[in-house]
Amino acid sequence: MTIGPTGQRPGIRITARRAGTFCLLLVLLLAAQATRVQFFQAKGYNDNAANQRKAILRYGQPRGAILVGGQPITGSAATGGRYTYKRTYTDGPTYAAVTGFSSQIYGNTQLEGTEDALLSGTDDRLDGWAVWDAISRRQNPGGSVYTTIDAAAQQAAMSGLDGQKGAVAAIEPATGRILALASTPSYDPGSFAGSSSADQQVWTRLQSDGDQPMLNRALRETYPPGSTFKVVTAAAALTAGVVTDINAPTAAPYPYILPGTTTPLVNDTTSCNTAGLDLDTAMTLSCNSVLGYLGVQTGLDKMVAMAENFGFNNSKLDIPVRAARSNFDTTMDQSQLALSSIGQFDTAATPLVMAMVAAGVADNGTVMYPQLVDKLTKSDGSTVQLMRPRSYRQAMSPAVAGQVQQLMTDVVANGTGGRAAIPGATVGGKTGTAQHGVQNSAVPYAWFISWAKPAGSSDVPPVAVAVVIADSSATDVTGGSLAAPIAKSVMQAVLAP
Template sequence: MVVESGTYAKDPANRRIAIARYDRPRGGILVGARPVTGSRDTGGQLAYTRTYRDGPLYAPVTGFASQTYGTSLLEGTEDGLLAGTSPQLASVPLWSEITRDRQRPGDVHTTIDAAAQQAAYAGLAGRRGAVAALDPATGRILALVSSPSYDPGLLAGTGPEVAEQWRRLNDDPAQPMLDRAIRQTYPPGSTFKVVTAAAALESGAVTDLGAPTRSPDPYRLPGTTWSLTNEGRGCADASVLDAFRVSCNTVFAKLGADVGLAAMVRQAEAFGFNDTRLRIPPGVAKSNFDRTMSPDQVALSSIGQFDTTATPLQMAMVAAAVGNGGELMRPYLVDRVTNHGGAVVQHTRPQPLHRAVSQGTAARLRQLMEAVVSDGTGTNAAIPGAVVGGKTGTAQHGVGNKGTPYAWFISYARPLGSSRASVAVAVVVEDAEAARADISGGGSAAPIARAVMQAVLAAPPRP
């Protein structure tokens, strides 16, 4: 029995495993000091089923724990700790492995800031989209919201009602169970110009942000007869500073083509693109920047078009690296795990992920992003008493660019007198009302980012 215990435990015909799994309350997932999950005694053979407080608000964080359909997101990655089967909870881990003795479940303490999460959820107001917010100095994920959402409690138990809810949610064209913040990628549009500006500065292609760029308007893509234009005027030969502030596609497409494929790939990957191994601990979809492209494709990719795609978390990482002096910290969602007695059995320590850009380049990128908010397309993100940097964007997609536009805004904020940002945010709204211009990101997404940043800045300092 001891030797074959692992095989018996995995046998789907062994109903004792399921009965034992649900014979006690599951450990809690906490936001701050408040559990957002619980357990309810059903009186049945599978004694305890999962409950959720503010289920739709926290579903992109918790995921679901279902007696019928298994687990997802934190309920899945932390299942052993929440169910009490992890040897980390045992006083004698090796003996626990041999005997398969269950400990009392542990609790998972998230990094989420409740006020920031609520601000993001209220800002989206049911529209399709997502918000991701980070502490740039540590990588702590402060908000992770996907809309529309769902109540994980609908899937917790067994029986025909649960099966019907599963079918309904999976058939819903709005995809409420899709975690858009970490599992959906979008063309980032003009928010990607932060990456292009970084590549130009790091490579030496740009040394003076105020110098004319010799960029024609319209700009003919290299090797083609197709010309790129701008929504507004004043982009011909505009400086990088002015082109970034009012978001000139022609300037940044030419800049990306001049910098070249190798440098653009190197810079995108320094910010986290093309990473297939990122875990927070739930897996994050890969944000894409093609490694093989023709010059015209490089030009389009440099303004967030062609095959370039990003998760909202990825674009929050871009803003966070800029706000943190060029150092990109590894994002994480679990602060610590405690056992039933409250002792910490697992603690996440902040870790650098990449040096995205030099400190000097980061300072000049902050100059660009802060000009967007003070006197550009992102004035809706301004916060009195704080320094805010941002970048708007609208990404067209679909055949002939006729799909619903994606309105983007990425930003960071720091208190006056502070050298490092306290919060970085990315917002994407699948906005049918968005005008086909870069400014729409400022109108649809920037107010949401502002509300999230204000919530974080207003919070008391962490001990």
């Protein structure tokens, strides 16, 4: 056998080289696998439902605050369990339609959902030094969400609704800032924020409640708007030139037979049963026959365009919470158009969109995009994002808006909206009582939309409101009797010095 110069056999040297090569290969394979897992597959593992690390980190620190008028309406409480902190709410039922909920089991909704990354501290905009934060996996403190809500207006809305099935949306017309967003019956989002069996029992009870307290009726439910939609029809007829003078007789016949049928469009008061009524009288008395006729004369395309100017048919109306799509059909025959022009047939709206209608009239025809958030900040108060007002549509000319404003003020001064009148203020409004159910057998929806400003002021009104009562045991179920007083209280809260 040959012995090498170093005294080692050649076979031993070859074996050692092979072993070294094999070990190097193993090291490279391990490095490649570690890189694959830690870099390419990291997100998948982090987001895996079975991975509790992310949830433990999320609830390992207090959640950022949601604020109203600069004051927190949310907080965090130590649990002593696996999840160190859970969400708490100050007067949770009052603001549930604004905040939504943040639950360790059931996730996040409303602002708690749309702004979750900022509130939980995972938003990249909160990073100080992004590279170091990524390497150290440091959890940033949660940021804060400053809402546009006016505390007094919100309290007035909730007090006025008083647990009835209904909703209120109030907007500052010049900016689109949402001043109140209320839905009743409500719920306490803090009652199931944790992960205990008691939290789960509360959740189960709320889910099975026939009154649907967790339904956000201000944003996520649509109702036939009834005669409140006549404001849209009046704006369309004036814009199209079908009506040029609100005090001049119209060509509206009586009775008005729905086109293509033998069915008359009936009125709720005999005072409307006259041919040729002027638009101002028709709005003040809420005459179906006149507004149905004017809608048909204006035509489908122009009626659709005006409705869409106010937010109808928009399936992506984000405030930043997404609102349900309000509907005005784009394909109808003339009899259906007549019914749609008085807020019936398939026409359906959220309270938010009907508040946009009132706000657009108040702001001289300009409809502003509604917004629920003023600004987002870091935990130290420095601004992450400042929300600025933005225009949604120019629904009508200022001249036409002035005419519609006059129609609405006459409704309050001389017509069905008298219970919304405020001493020392100019108030414009429109009532609505919408029939629904099989052969209109269900309790009607009572609506009122309005705006108000100090008497003699030439400024844009500071508040516009929409109120709907969806189910009432009252004997007089009308927008003027049920919804108008609630709108009045909200407007008074905003006008108060």
